[in-house]
Amino acid sequence: MAERKHAQGAAPVFMYLFTWETPVLNGRLKSCHALEIPFVFDNIARATRFTGDAPERFALAEKMSEAWLAFARTGVPAYRELPVWQAYDTETRATMIFDQACRVENDPDGELRRAWSDIPIANRRA
Numbered sequence: 802m803a804e805r806k807h808a809q810g811a812a813p814v815f816m817y818l819f820t821w822e823t824p825v826l827n828g829r830l831k832s833c834h835a836l837e838i839p840f841v842f843d844n845i846a847r848a849t850r851f852t853g854d855a856p857e858r859f860a861l862a863e864k865m866s867e868a869w870l871a872f873a874r875t876g877v878p879a880y881r882e883l884p885v886w887q888a889y890d891t892e893t894r895a896t897m898i899f900d901q902a903c904r905v906e907n908d909p910d911g912e913l914r915r916a917w918s919d920i921p922i923a924n925r926r927a
Contacts, residue, residue: 813888816889816894816895816896816897818899819899819900821858821900825851836851836852840852843862843865845862861903864882864883867882894911896908
């Protein structure tokens with residue numbers, strides 16, 4: 802999707818990957834679907850059954866919510882507590898990794914992406 806949005810050229814595309822793992826259920830959920838939502842909206846204090854109660858999670862929630870607010874205001878998810886987050890393109894595939902230590906990686910999981918891109922669309926299954 803990011804590559805198609807980039808190809809349209811209508812606006813910059815910013816890609817992220819949320820890798821923070823919840824300690825809930827002895828960590829069995831890992832970094833599951835929708836776990837980032839309480840962080841984006843900075844309401845993790847209300848989501849302890851999903852995020853746990855470790856105080857360290859507040860710093861990540863601040864970074865994510867401030868990045869989303871900046872994106873809504875300016876179209877660029879820049880926040881002083883995050884590394885420079887370049888727009889996504891097909892050369893670097895810059896992706897913000899949201900975790901205890903946030904960082905930008907170029908083409909994370911590139912091998913997996915290439916494997917999927919080699920499969921004709923008609924043969925892909927979710």
